[in-house]
Amino acid sequence: MNTPALGRGVVMASVGLLMAFLAIWQWVPAMLNVPSFILPPPTKVWSETVRMLGTEKLLLHTGITTLEVVVGFVLGSLLGLVVGCILGVSPKTELVLSPYILALQIAPKVAFAPLFVMWLGYTVYPKILVAILIVFFPVMVNMLTAIRTVDPDLVNLARSFSASRWQIFRMVEYPMSMAPLFSGLRIAATLAVIGVVVGEMVGGNKGLGYLLVFGEGQGNTAMVFVTIIMLTLIGIAAYWLVVWAERRVLHYLPRAQHTMV
Amino acid sequence: MANPIRIEYRNVTKRFVSGTGTNITAVEEVSLAIADGEVVSLIGPSGCGKSTLLNMGSGLYAPTDGDVLVDGVRVSGPNRHVAFMLQKDLLLPWRTIRQNVELGAEIQGIDASERRRQALALLERFHLRGFEDHYPHQLSGGMRQRAALARTLAIEPLVLLLDEPFSALDAQTKMVLQADLARTLATERKTTLFITHDLTEGVVLSDRVLVMSRRPGRIVEEIQIDLPDRADTFARRQHPRIIEYTRELTNLLDIGHQALQ
Known part of the structure; x- marks a missing residue:
């Protein structure tokens, strides 16, 4: 995805950095006498991955977590988008709802996980619900501020053409908010993983969050490492998907304005 | 009457309440009338209420007090007969140049093939043929401002209100755009109120120049520009009396200043 001129050097540097990182992880802790049950070396993490693929149904748990992340992210983002638009065009609605929104925003969303598990049982639903709740805010707030900060001269331009309120929203405010919306979605993609994992850790016997707690109970550090890596991979995939969508939607922006991270 | 009044301000006063709660009078008792096809420039110190x-x-x-009339009808909101253009081009970055030019016509529900034909004709006239499918960021400042001018003319307004449209451009681009504008205003007989800081620009483009005082803005002087070639700015710039007019305006602006000390 880099420009061809940079491509070769950038790839070499990336691979070199990875090699150096793995080498340090493999040998430095051993030299400092850190026991491998505290910090398992990459080789042990790899063999544990192979074991978990066979006996712990690692792929099944990963699949369930991925599903919860995707559903939670999509629903939470849609909700944030819609509410952000409504509050953006209607300052009165925002004023009326602001104390509740603020309270819900300040409350640590993961603290709701036990409650949702009690309500909905050991199913996928409480995990999705935590993800929706945690994804909702950055999307909603970004959309709301984006609509409010559209250049008033642009709105006046549309007004001078006798645009209706709906036309101003559809033709100016909404498309103008796409760049800030995607900043919100990038944050939301990583938060969705956190929401789902916390939900899985609290209750149930499926998903990577469950494997984390299970590995901890067994005193199996390598298993916890593998699970963390899988969770990170899900997070990266979700993030890249957002970046990919952003490039397609914001195709009209100059190239330099697109970033990978 | 041979030449009907297209836009008229009758004893117009505008007051604002500032952020600190004090009343600010932006313009006071302004009366002016512009006949069909006439170009009138408005000059004055910054903050004198020209944009108001x-x-x-x-x-x-x-x-706050008084009336604005367009074609004899009191202005009570945005209307199709008036179009404005600012120093900022206000092109929408996600629309191509052609789609930007079509904005007003699209808001007003004009048939797609009709507005396309009209937009392409305007782009041809403003030397933007071949750029119709480009996005705004791919164009230079002068080209963007030309596209903005095309967008302003696309709704076929009776009256053009231009607020320092060329003040952000470099000197040479500015002269080319002034020439394009002057030719268009003459051939289409557009009634125009042109706000500028550039005294020579005002003299070169206009039939009359109005001088405003500092805030609260009032019209303190009116100068008739008795020069030929209003449609050809390069010819008019050569005229020796240009210097006399600009000198007179320079002096008047000082008088306007002192009158309020």
């Missing part, structure tokens, strides 16, 4: 006059002309806000 323009916003009231386009119906974006109402005068």
Whole structure:
């Protein structure tokens, strides 16, 4: 995805950095006498991955977590988008709802996980619900501020053409908010993983969050490492998907304005 | 009457309440009338309420006292007969140049093939043929401002309100755009109120120049420009009396200043 001129050097540097990182992880802790049950070396993490693929149904748990992340992210983002638009065009609605929104925003969303598990049982639903709740805010707030900060001269331009309120929203405010919306979605993609994992850790016997707690109970550090890596991979995939969508939607922006991270 | 009045300000006063709660009078008792096909420039110190006059002309806000009339009808809101253009091009970055030019016509529900034909004709006239499918960021400042001018003319307004449209351009681009504008205003007989800081620009483009005082803005002087070649700015610039007019305006601006000390 880099420009061809940079491509070769950038790839070499990336691979070199990875090699150096793995080498340090493999040998430095051993030299400092850190026991491998505290910090398992990459080789042990790899063999544990192979074991978990066979006996712990690692792929099944990963699949369930991925599903919860995707559903939670999509629903939470849609909700944030819609509410952000409504509050953006209607300052009165925002004023009326602001104390509740603020309270819900300040409350640590993961603290709701036990409650949702009690309500909905050991199913996928409480995990999705935590993800929706945690994804909702950055999307909603970004959309709301984006609509409010559209250049008033642009709105006046549309007004001078006798645009209706709906036309101003559809033709100016909404498309103008796409760049800030995607900043919100990038944050939301990583938060969705956190929401789902916390939900899985609290209750149930499926998903990577469950494997984390299970590995901890067994005193199996390598298993916890593998699970963390899988969770990170899900997070990266979700993030890249957002970046990919952003490039397609914001195709009209100059190239330099697109970033990978 | 041979030459009907297209836009008229009758004893217009506009007051605002500032952030600190004090009343600010932006313009006071302004009366002016512009006949069909006439180009009138408005010059004055910064903050004298020139832009306030323009916003009231386009119906974006109402005068505190007095009336604005377009073609004899009181302006009570944005209307199709008036179009404005600012120093900022206000092109929408996600629309191609052609789609930007079509904005007003699209808002007003004009048939897609009709507005496309019209937009392409305007782009041809403003030397933007071949750029119709480009996005704004791919164009230079002068080209973008030309596209903005095309967008302003696309709704076929009776009256043009131009607020320092060329003040952000370099000197050479500015002269080319002034020439394009002057030719268009003459061939289409557009009634125009042109706000500028550039005294020579005002003299070169106009039939009359109005001088405003510091805030609260009032019209303190009116100068008739008795020069030929209003349609050809390069020819008019050669005229020796240009210097006399600009000298007179320079002096008048000082008088306007002192009158309020």
